[in-house]
Amino acid sequence: MGGREEIMVPRAMGPTISPAWGNFRLAPTRKPVRIKKFKASSRKIMRDPSPTEMSAEPWASPQNQAAAEHSVCTPQPSQDQEQHPDQLCFESFWSELETIKQGGDYPDPDSARRDSRQSDGEQEEQWLVDVGLSNLISEDSENVENTLLLSTLTRTQAEAVQRRVDTYTMSHRKRNKQRHVREVFDTSFNQDLSDSQHSEELAKNSMTSVSKSAPEDEIFMTDVAYCEQAVILLKQAKLTQNNIQRRREDGTLPRVICPKCRLGVTRIQDLSHADVKKVRQLALIDMTALCDLIGLEVKRHKMAKRKMPESPLFGVPLATLLENDQKMDPATTTPLLLQKLFAFLEDKGVDSEGILRVPGSLSRIKSLQQDLEADFYAGRFKWDEVRPNDAATVLKKFIRELPAPLLTAEYLNTFSAVRDITELKQKLHMLNLLILLLPEPNRNTLKALLEFLNKVVSHEKRNRMNLWAVATIMAPNLFLHKTVPSRLTEGAEKGQVEKAADVMRLLIRYQDLLWTIPNFVMNQVRKLNENSSRRYQFYDRRFKNLLRKIHADSKEKPDKNTSEACRTVKIQIGDRVNGTMDFKVNKDSRASDLLTQFEKKGLRQRNGSMSSWDLYEVGGNIGERRLDCDTHLLDLYNSNSGGEWVLKIKPKASKGL
Known part of the structure; x- marks a missing residue:
């Protein structure tokens, strides 16, 4: 099928695991590679998930939007694309780890754990702050902002919030001193049963009908919350566990089609900062609910303050570097040094055999870094004398030496955990939400990096760097950081190397899809803004009355x-x-x-x-x-x-x- 696979819907959501990944142990490249099968253990969800809340019109029904003119498709995988990394990829992976260790950029597990140690109560408290619901655990819990946000959530999202509040309450033993969040949820989601059943039926029919329209493609539906789609897959798994055709684990990546909403595609850079803040809050809630359902344990880390380097380029916080660069070019969204490195490598390096894989000379790289620090901002640096492999090595070194990971300390291990999800669409759901959670400088810089890596892959016939090769080389540079306890891999098993590179491969291949805001999030943002603009008409200290009035008002809208x-x-x-x-x-x-x-x-x-x-x-x-x-x-x-x-x-x- 030219790299595409046939799937059937409905199908069961694959089993997932949540391993406690240990510290790194480097394996010498000369050691024979052992093949070890990855065994996943199924996880039972001991509750009856509630029905989904479908987005209201004019969000287009996927049934009517699967036509070619309304489809957003990811690029087709290359016919020459390997289904699995070859032996050279394995050797390059361990060689890259050895280079990182020798350069002093290898994580120190003990110091990293000391910096990131947080109790469960602190984790949940910070989570509630990030989603804008910190007042739920304070004395002033009757806050209208909390109510407005909660009124936009689906039931599964609300359950995720409730679990965090319960964990925080138990951790601090203050149940009797605080109002329990369940009192809020009971009024927020008191829906009519027939409406709830109708919404769930629409979601099921949409997911099934779209998949039948293109059996060889993956349909990426965003009208229904990702956590609610997981609920549907779990229910289908219980009913048709023995009749589901599983996706072949052959390493291929299918074409993914995202039916367009009639309101158009919305990318994260298309929104105002105020709306982006709401998007991040809602994305974090949905991602947490999704992790709860599929059994991924997400522990975020905070970093201790570290001494700033004297270099104007290397080891400088990304936000600080951009702030300095914007004094020279106000329109820039990525560091100027990275822009020049990408431009140079696209001009001189993408056709070089083994670019990114073959390291440059250590002495030349040291000299190149010193010259850049001295002459780059003065405009005196001469790019004509730079060799492509040296520039590629400096590019990787720049990413590794950022004082905080490009994927952030909070979410680095969550990105890594995506590799243990078996369903491709759920991997993409997680990555989509994680991209939306990144700060703007990190998100823009990551996008520029992935666009460059995609260009490297597009020149595969000349540079001998296919998607697997680029992914295995770049994965350690992106997912390893000396300030965060790593969850990448240990040992030299073939399966572990593949999964370490799999997330990187998905980020490169599906990057255009991952930078869009799902329709259900946009719908929630609109509801939140709409309710906020009317809150002065209905302000009431009693949550129940406020929510009833908002709900009634929304039903009494005149026909447009x-x-x-x-x-x-x-x-x-x-x-x-x-x-x-x-x-x-x-x-x-x-x-x-x-x-x-x-x-x-x-x-x-x-x-x-x-x-x-x-x-x-x-x-x-x-x-x-x-x-x-x-x-x-x-x-x-x-x-x-x-x-x-x-x-x-x-x-x-x-x-x-």
Whole structure:
């Protein structure tokens, strides 16, 4: 099938394990590689999961969105792509670990554990702070912000919150001094039984029908919360455990199709900072609920303060480095040094055989690093004399020497734990949520790195670096950090090396998909903003009355125009609105049509040049969102009639030094 596999739905969710990974033990490359099968033990969920809450219209039904023009597909795996890493990949993996150890970047398990030691109560308290529900464990638990956030959660997400509050309460033995969070949840999710059953049936039908439409592809559905999809798979596993066709464990990666919502794809960089904060809170809740269901234990770590290096480039916190770089180039979102390294390697290195694998000269690398620190910002550095393998080694060294992991100390081990999930879609669900949780500098830098690695893979015929080779080389550099106890692997078993590189492989292959915000999260953000804008009308210290009024108000919305409408679009240049235009919206109108009509008017800048423009929705139930060109504007109008449409000039891309 050319690297694609046939699947059947419904199917059982595969068993998962939660191993206690130990410290690292380096194996010499000359040691024979033993093949060890990975045995997973099934985990029983001793509770009856509640029904899912489906996203309301206009989120498109996957049944109607599987057509080619509405599909977002990941690139097809190369016909030449190996299904498993070869012996050279194994040797390169252990060689890379040895290089990291010799360079002093190998984790010190004892010191890392001392820095990250937290009790269960502290873990749960920090988690509640991160999701914006810290008041649930304080004396002032009757907080309207808590209520508004809880009112947007699905039942499985709410259960995850409740478990954290219960753990915190038990840890501090304060049950009798605090109001129990169950009192809030009982009012927040008092749904009509028939509505709940209807929602669950819609979710099941959507998941089944989409999969039947393309049996050779994976359908990545985002209308239903990922944790609720896991609940459905668990129920199906109990009913049809012996009749499910399992995915062949041959290492291939299928094409993944993500049906588009009629409101368009929303990427994390398309939202305002205020909405991104809400996205991160909701993503953390859903990820935690998903981990509870599939049996992954997530322990986050905090790092002790460390002495800052004197170098202006290496070992500098990513946020600090970007802050300094933005003084020179305000538009930059990734460190200028990385931009230059990527540009140099794309020009001189992607065709070099063994790039990333073959190390550079130690003496030249040391000299190169010193020259960069002395001359890079002064603009005196000469790239003509740099060898590609030396630049690639410096690139990996830069990532390893960051004072905090690129994947952050909080979530580094959660990224690593993804390798023990057996279902591909659930691996992608976890990675999608984890990407949304990363701070903006880390997320942008990781994206730039993965785009470069994808270009290396695309030149496989010349550089002999396929996806497995790139993944096995880069995995230790990304998932090992001297400040965090590692969960990567120990020993030289073939299966362990494969799984250590598997997460890296998924990040490279499916990166475009992973940087999008799931539809169910966007729907929750809109509900949260909508309820927040009306809270002054319904503010009541009693949670029950507040939630009832919000729920009743949402049901009494007047029907919106479903045929056509005329919208006034603001034209904004810089911080000022310089004009307006009228646009007639019908059921077929898309954002691209509005942009085309606007460009025909020939609006030019003062210097006479034409500019590229983006269309945004601002206000209403969203802070600010840049629209995908395929957004159906009538659906957008019906979804957010209180918002404005604004045309803005596209920001210029960073050019580096």
